[in-house]
Amino acid sequence: MIELRNVSKRLGDFHLDDINLIINDHEYFVILGPTGTGKTVILETVAGMYKPDRGQIYFDGADITTCYPEERNIAFVYQDYMLFPHLNVRKNILFGLKIRKTPQKVMEAQLEKMVTLLGIGHLLERYPSTLSGGEQQRVAIARALVTEPDVLLLDEPLSALDPRTKENFMQELKGIHEQIKTTTIHITHDFNEALVLADRIGIMRKGKMIQVGTPQEVFYKPKTHFVASFVGMENIYEGQVKEVNGQKVVQIGDVHLRVLTEEDGKVNIAVRPEDIILTQVNIETTAQNVLKCCVEEIIPQGPLVKVKLDAGIPLVAFITKKGAEEMELSPGRQIAAIFKTTAVHVFK
DSSP states (O other): OEEEEEEEEEETTEEEEEEEEEEOTTOEEEEEOOTTSSHHHHHHHHHTSSOOSEEEEEETTEEOTTOOGGGSOEEEEOTTOOOOTTSOHHHHHHHHHHHTTOOHHHHHHHHHHHHHHHTOGGGTTSOGGGSOHHHHHHHHHHHHHTTOOSEEEEESTTTTSOHHHHHHHHHHHHHHHHHHOOEEEEEESOHHHHHHHOSEEEEEETTEEEEEEOHHHHHHSOSSHHHHHHTTOOEEEEEEEEEETTEEEEEETTEEEEOOOSOOEEEEEEEOGGGOEEEOTTOOOOOSEEEEEEEEEEEEETTEEEEEEESSSEEEEEEEHHHHHHTTOOTTOEEEEEEOGGGEEEEO
16 A cells, blocks of 8 residues: 655745655556646556655555665656667566666566566567657567566556557556556546546645545546646636525526535536537426527547537537437527536535
8 A cells, every 4th residue: 555645846936845644555546637737746656756845654554764775675767768779679678677686587478478468578688769659668668567566657658659559548547457467656637537547546746646546436526627627627617605495506697507416505506518418409308408509510530520519608518420310409499408407516
């Protein structure tokens, strides 16, 4: 288990501020946040490249705050892979074991294990400059894991890959972790990576860890306006909780949305675009939130269409391209937006 207690670090104008975080054994933990928010600084502090100005870092209950990086048994894979250009793939992978003066038979056994795990046996005699981005990433992961680290740190490992390679490699990373179960901290600004890979997610903003939870908790129950926006809620409003005919509603201007909440007074609410169903105006439904809307804009996004609506409040919904064609959606069209009370997340 990794534990950060009140860890703070100032680097120029940047300040990592009072980070408290527990990462469990064998967990795949993703730190998510915008560029420049301190994600890499956390990795480098855990790795021992920086000593905190304040606070402690514990591994399995032992205080390792002042331990040198080489004493921590941590592997670090940077965004640009940092493979040695003058060494072939075999020598790149075995570099850490050679430094440790590992017996040759053990090195060969570990190499075979990594080659099998990552499917890179055909690359062993090639040099980094001849490899694709995906191949370089596999070699970098193999080099990191061959030493059997207690913790694997991944600094935006998928950011340089094309979309198809990225999608495939996400699944490979997931499979690798399921097999070897190395405790992993992975940082990114892409919440799709977090959804696919993470056991839990930490959301960062301006040097602070502002929410930690499972993907379900973070993406569907954000605690702040920033988190809601960052994870793609899009429909975020301020309103007033009222009771109408024994039912809690949130009033936003002239619009009333039915909600399930114990909160009172002023609140924020958020609705994910994919939880909104678009349909004909006069359809019968048991859903408790039905808003008459006017289509303002239609934005193609691959197989999906993003639809901007005026429902008395600005509203964004996602629909399939086929669905949009079947409804003959166009600016000015009158339709209905439907969503359940359970789709409305209420937070202070």
